[in-house]
Amino acid sequence: MQEATDAYTKVGKITRTPRDLEASLLLKAASQLQSIKDNWGSESEKLEEALLYNRKLWTIFMSTITQADNPMPIDVKNNIASLGAFVLHQTLVVQNGPGTSDMLTSLISINRELAAGLHASAA
Secondary structure, three states: HHHHHHHHHHHHHHOOOOOHHHHHHHHHHHHHHHHHHHHOOHHHHHHHHHHHHHHHHHHHHOOOOOOOOOOHHHHHHHHHHHHHHHHHHHHHHHHHHOOOHHHHHHHHHHHHHHHHHHHHHHH
């Protein structure tokens, strides 16, 4: 049974579109942050790791949109850059604490909304 599951997972990775992959990564980051928010105080050691993952993800997005061969329209690039700047700023605010669980809400929401948009445009 495990072999079938592994084979299915491998095929899923091969057939996944770049938008699906981006959406999955955003949802993973949102899930990590949501777990910390829901268990605030008991998972504080995981906060740095989750924020680092999210920051790396957004740094990659932002560097990708600035590449000359990126075909996205300029207004979409500008929107992603603005969101990325906000995400990076908000991450620093949370890291510099003392923070509250509510400080993660905007990061979670942005990741989920962008993932939903990527899934919708891939369909």
